[in-house]
Amino acid sequence: MIKLKNISKYYQSNSLILNNINLTINKGEFVYLVGPSGAGKSTILNLLLKIEEPTSGELFIDGVSLLRLKDSKIPYLRRNIGVIFQDFKLLPKRTVFENIAFALRFYNYSRSRIRRQVYQVLDLVGLTTKLDCYPTELSGGEQQRICIARAIVNNPQILLADEPTGSLDPETSWEIMTLLSKINMRDTTVIVATHNRGIVDDIRKRVISINKGAIARDEEQGSYNS
Amino acid sequence: MNSLFFYISEAVIGMKRSIVMMLISVITITISLFIFGVFLLISLNLNNIANSINSNLEIKVFLKETVTKTERSKFKQAILKLDHVKKVNYTSKNIAWKKFVKEYPHLNLDNLFENSPLPNSFTIGLDNNQYILNVVSNLKTFKSWVEKVSYGGIIAERMQKFSYYIKILGLILVIILTIATLFIVVNTIRLTIINRQNEINIMQLVGATNNFIKGPFIIEGILIGILGSLGAVIFLKIAYTFLIIKCNKILPYIPIVQNKLEINIILVSVILLGIILGILGALLSLSKALKRYSFNKVK
Structure with missing residues (x-):
């Protein structure tokens, strides 16, 4: 499904971000990317979204080489990948419904179909009552759930989460991670870049530990520390 | 059809959010196009006078x-x-x-x-x-x-020369005004783009194509162009009607062009120029904006 082959990434200042990463993630897997800040976790996510390009190496999703993907095809790649952020990135001047429907706009769906899909996804994250609220009226955990709803509303095969619990309290973090597990059970590949030791140790999944741009450890049912 | 409706509603939202710049753009376009129209009308009339002199030379x-x-x-x-x-x-x-x-x-x-x-x-x-x-x-x-x-030979000749210089002068002025107007339109739409940087980023991340992202801004440009040029057309109509009345009183022997078709061609070209200015402004401000944002970091 996702394959990184000898991926390296330098910046112009010669600082090494990723050093010869080899990694395969299968369809339907749940993977934690762990490691200290600046280890290169976010860079891997950026490479998968083709926001950044690797300096060398090859990168495939479903057998398609991202390096050979034309710029004009990037949108179609991204429609298959949902993204969740630490700071949610919801649009403050739009309602919950509008925020989620945002991701469906360019499909030329009918209004009723958009309504139905938004409602279904809100049902999944448990926030159907907040349809007409503005993000500022919601708690952090609720905002993150809306962000998740937006990420999965068009049923992507891959879900990327960059520090999804970074600004949430432990209890809410737990709820969010449970939600991500639930989404994973629908056969969506989930990749979570996180610092959250408690979560990683409690919900045991595959753990890939990145340190100084290299894979330090890759363990099924792993913990935060080896 | 769905997305056209979306573009228009988004464009209106964008214009409301930066209403002051939007108004400045509209007024600038009105002024520039008004001057453009005045030159067209003057040269139309000078040519008309020259022709009428020439034809019964x-x-x-x-x-x-x-x-x-x-x-x-x-x-x-x-x-x-x-x-x-x-x-x-x-x-x-x-x-x-x-x-x-x-x-x-x-x-x-x-x-x-x-x-x-x-x-x-x-x-x-x-x-x-x-x-x-x-x-x-x-x-x-x-x-x-x-x-x-x-x-009438000399007068006709002079009239034609004068009309030629007026045309050249008008052309130079219109070019300068067009550039200035374009600059203001570009900045107005860029303001909307900056206002919506987050939205553009998110749209790009959820898989919107560049054309889809451009849509509302181009519509915004077109709307600004139409509003501005309509203003110019209204002022031109008023000024020209006033001129016809005045001229008939003071200089009755000067044949002012009252042919509706010729005047309407000028007014339509004013509106078209306004729309072109709007679209061009939008495209110019977008060419930079989309490049800048498409490789923006997620975090």
């Missing part, structure tokens, strides 16, 4: 009061012998006056004079207007009979 020889009937027919024969003279028509002073009164009915000249104040005259047509100056100088040699020789 003929020589008028006004005769002295003292010229007798026999002298008159002698003179006529002499004129007909000149090179390039095709025809000579005699107009008596009374007929000339009747014609004049009829041509300018709004001046109420009917009972102003008992006798015609105009002189007797010959109207001379040429087979080729090119030789008009030769014929004129020949006519001037009949000093004892000729009061004055007049022909």
Whole structure:
């Protein structure tokens, strides 16, 4: 499904971000990317979204080489990948419904179909009552759930989460991670870049530990520390 | 159809959010296009005047009061012998006056004079207007009979030259104004883009194509262009109507163009230029914005 082959990434200042990463993630897997800040976790996510390009190496999703993907095809790649952020990135001047429907706009769906899909996804994250609220009226955990709803509303095969619990309290973090597990059970590949030791140790999944741009450890049912 | 509706509603939201810049853009376009339209109308009228002079280019020889009937027919024969003279028509002073009164009915000249104040005259047509100056100088040699020789050639020529310079001046002004206007439109739309940087980023991340992202901004440009040019058209209409009324009073012998078709062509071209300005402004501000944001970091 996702394959990184000898991926390296330098910046112009010669600082090494990723050093010869080899990694395969299968369809339907749940993977934690762990490691200290600046280890290169976010860079891997950026490479998968083709926001950044690797300096060398090859990168495939479903057998398609991202390096050979034309710029004009990037949108179609991204429609298959949902993204969740630490700071949610919801649009403050739009309602919950509008925020989620945002991701469906360019499909030329009918209004009723958009309504139905938004409602279904809100049902999944448990926030159907907040349809007409503005993000500022919601708690952090609720905002993150809306962000998740937006990420999965068009049923992507891959879900990327960059520090999804970074600004949430432990209890809410737990709820969010449970939600991500639930989404994973629908056969969506989930990749979570996180610092959250408690979560990683409690919900045991595959753990890939990145340190100084290299894979330090890759363990099924792993913990935060080896 | 769905996305067109979306583009328009997004464009309206964008314009509302940066309403001051939007108004400045609209006003700038109105002013620029108004000046553009004024130059077009002036040059249309100058050309019209030149054409009307050219089309009845003929020589008028006004005769002295003292010229007798026999002298008159002698003179006529002499004129007909000149090179390039095709025809000579005699107009008596009374007929000339009747014609004049009829041509300018709004001046109420009917009972102003008992006798015609105009002189007797010959109207001379040429087979080729090119030789008009030769014929004129020949006519001037009949000093004892000729009061004055007049022909429209020089005026027509000057009018055409003047109209040409006005066109060039107008063109230069329009180019400068267009650039200035474009600059302001670009900045207005860029302001909306900055306002919506987050939205653009998120749209890109959820898989919106660049064309889809551009849509609302291009519609915004078009709306600004239409609003601005409509303003210009309204002012042009008012100013031109006012001019026609004034001109008929003060300079009644100047033929102002009142042909609806020609004027409407100018007004439509003003609106088209406004729309083109809007689209161009949007595309210019977007070409930078999308490049800048597409590889923005997620975090």
